[in-house]
Amino acid sequence: MKKSAIWSWGLVLALVLAMALATVVEANLGMGYGRAWVYGTWWFRLLWLALAATGLWHIIRCRLWRRFVLAALHVALLMILAGAALTAITSHRGYLHLREGDTSDIYADDNSRVRHLPFEARLDSFRIQYYPGTQTPRDYISNVEMGGTKYRISMNRIARIEGYRFYQSSYDRDGHGTILRVNYDPWGTGVTYAGYLLLGISMVVYLIMGSSLLKRGKAARSAAVLLPLFLCSSSLQAADSSFVVPLEQAQQKAYEQVLWQGRPAPLGTLAKDFLQKLYGKRTYKDLTATQVLLSWQQHPEHWADEPVIAQKDSGYACLNDFMDYSVMPPRLKGVEHDPYLAEKVSLALMLVQERLVLPLPAEVRPRGKASIAAELFYNRLDWTLWGMIGCWLLVMGCLLRSYVLQNQHSRNRAILGMAINAGRLCLLLFMGVAFFLRWNAAGRIPLSNGYETLHFAVLCVLALGTVSSRLRQETAAFLPAAFLLLVAHLGEKDPGITPLMPVLHSPWLSAHVSVIMLSYAMLMLSVVDRRMLRAAVCLLAAGIFLGAVWANVSWGSYWSWDPKETWALITLLVYSAPLHAQSLPWFRSQRNYRIYSLVALACLAMTYWGVNYLLGGMHSYAS
Numbered sequence: 001m002k003k004s005a006i007w008s009w010g011l012v013l014a015l016v017l018a019m020a021l022a023t024v025v026e027a028n029l030g031m032g033y034g035r036a037w038v039y040g041t042w043w044f045r046l047l048w049l050a051l052a053a054t055g056l057w058h059i060i061r062c063r064l065w066r067r068f069v070l071a072a073l074h075v076a077l078l079m080i081l082a083g084a085a086l087t088a089i090t091s092h093r094g095y096l097h098l099r100e101g102d103t104s105d106i107y108a109d110d111n112s113r114v115r116h117l118p119f120e121a122r123l124d125s126f127r128i129q130y131y132p133g134t135q136t137p138r139d140y141i142s143n144v145e146m147g148g149t150k151y152r153i154s155m156n157r158i159a160r161i162e163g164y165r166f167y168q169s170s171y172d173r174d175g176h177g178t179i180l181r182v183n184y185d186p187w188g189t190g191v192t193y194a195g196y197l198l199l200g201i202s203m204v205v206y207l208i209m210g211s212s213l214l215k216r217g218k219a220a221r222s223a224a225v226l227l228p229l230f231l232c233s234s235s236l237q238a239a240d241s242s243f244v245v246p247l248e249q250a251q252q253k254a255y256e257q258v259l260w261q262g263r264p265a266p267l268g269t270l271a272k273d274f275l276q277k278l279y280g281k282r283t284y285k286d287l288t289a290t291q292v293l294l295s296w297q298q299h300p301e302h303w304a305d306e307p308v309i310a311q312k313d314s315g316y317a318c319l320n321d322f323m324d325y326s327v328m329p330p331r332l333k334g335v336e337h338d339p340y341l342a343e344k345v346s347l348a349l350m351l352v353q354e355r356l357v358l359p360l361p362a363e364v365r366p367r368g369k370a371s372i373a374a375e376l377f378y379n380r381l382d383w384t385l386w387g388m389i390g391c392w393l394l395v396m397g398c399l400l401r402s403y404v405l406q407n408q409h410s411r412n413r414a415i416l417g418m419a420i421n422a423g424r425l426c427l428l429l430f431m432g433v434a435f436f437l438r439w440n441a442a443g444r445i446p447l448s449n450g451y452e453t454l455h456f457a458v459l460c461v462l463a464l465g466t467v468s469s470r471l472r473q474e475t476a477a478f479l480p481a482a483f484l485l486l487v488a489h490l491g492e493k494d495p496g497i498t499p500l501m502p503v504l505h506s507p508w509l510s511a512h513v514s515v516i517m518l519s520y521a522m523l524m525l526s527v528v529d530r531r532m533l534r535a536a537v538c539l540l541a542a543g544i545f546l547g548a549v550w551a552n553v554s555w556g557s558y559w560s561w562d563p564k565e566t567w568a569l570i571t572l573l574v575y576s577a578p579l580h581a582q583s584l585p586w587f588r589s590q591r592n593y594r595i596y597s598l599v600a601l602a603c604l605a606m607t608y609w610g611v612n613y614l615l616g617g618m619h620s621y622a623s
Helices: 003-029 033-039 042-061 068-090 188-210 217-231 247-253 267-279 289-298 339-352 369-380 383-404 410-442 450-467 479-490 507-525 532-555 563-580 590-615
Strands: 092-099 103-109 114-130 137-146 149-154 159-161 164-171 177-184 257-260 263-266
Touching: 003 033, 003 042, 003 563, 042 068, 068 188, 092 114, 114 164, 114 177, 137 159, 137 164, 137 177, 149 159, 149 164, 164 532, 188 532, 247 289, 257 267, 263 267, 263 369, 267 289, 267 339, 267 369, 289 339, 369 410, 383 410, 383 450, 383 479, 410 450, 450 479, 450 507, 479 507, 507 532, 507 563, 507 590, 532 563, 563 590
Parallel strands: none
Antiparallel strands: 092 103, 092 177, 103 114, 114 137, 137 149, 159 164, 164 177, 257 263
């Protein structure tokens, strides 16, 4: 191993440990400590500078320019680091506060210093755009005149003038003032974006010319086509029928459209979300969710004594258990220290007080009958549970073929192999139908929360297992999907389809999340099929930088050391090491590579689940 390589990877290891430590510090001591103790320190910046210097020396010493694509990849990374350094040195950010009708050229930077704009800004109007018929914000819009030109600034829509960029940040409580984020970065962003562009071009060429995944057989050619496509249980008790709405009537009412979670939805969807939130299941005794909802509306006095509210450790309780009738008006009791229980009780009270089921406002256009029928069909089946069962059956089939029938007649193995292939294709179709049915219900690509991204990752794993000849009938092709669906099923406490936050109304969302999730799927499968590693690392890098561009467009900073993006960078660095087998001979051994990949899975698990449930941050799906 060359000394320059030893120094480079030693520095990478130091950076990985420092970044991991910083995320733990922030989780325990609070946001800001990571920057004060690690990210903003001189020694952390010196580590990055030393890594860039040793990387440049390695390029020169190894005459990497003779392999143009690899040289372009590494130069692009150096450009990104140079852009980050220029941003740190030459840029500044601050906040501009404007009231309607007021004019100002003064703003305060992040260090509380007063600065002056080279032009005046005036706020003509500010308004909050809500989802129709609700008080849920959809967008925040500031109409501003700057330098004689009118601009409309909102989430994911910025204004640029004379090197300054303005982003919607916050607003005054009375709704007559706005707070704009001001970003002045004359050099860093341009250099960084140039690095992103060079990196993207060189990664595409790198995959086409160098990846063994794209050189072997029909399955590999299918993968070459697939990658661009990805880029661009009831109770046995019987219910008292005296207060129950008949099933036929409930089925008819399920098609009635109401306003739910900021969108037109069938009453059946509201009922399913309501019952699953309260009871944790889709049915109560022998009643459907719609029967429960309608019966509760008609006989609230009966349902107040039904044990339908699930508690964490003490079974089920009824609504009256949480009501104190000794005072007027009655008040809640026993929910002060349990926000999840308080939310359930509040939801039940909203139904009793006729504030839960809202008719469609006149300005909201009803959905078509076919769309409503498709959503109700989606509600009838527990797609996660049946998908998980299918995955585990395929896992058992692969184990049977590999170990039980390994010495049997080849005809038996062939028959079982055909059954596994057929089952895999059926499961891929099944999960694909579930994905598109949820897309129809939400009216957007379903990639906005942990539940939805887990399902998309399962689709990626199944599709990649299909195109990989090495994984087609191997247990490793289905184990990741089985575990992902198991996690989704165990965590499916509240999978309701909710309106997006204003910042998520962006075409960058689907591009960023889909590329990231595809890379995670390929990294899991790369433990067995090493050919996937190169494409997986490139996709992870592309996903990180797509997210950086989105962040810069939305709130003026392409990197903020959020725990999720920090761990994504750590995972990228960790999985990049095996790609350097020429300078790291230890990775030439397939056995060593397998051991390292299994250990590296811990980084991947931390990036997706650990950050969500342990560290928090802007990207956390835990809530």
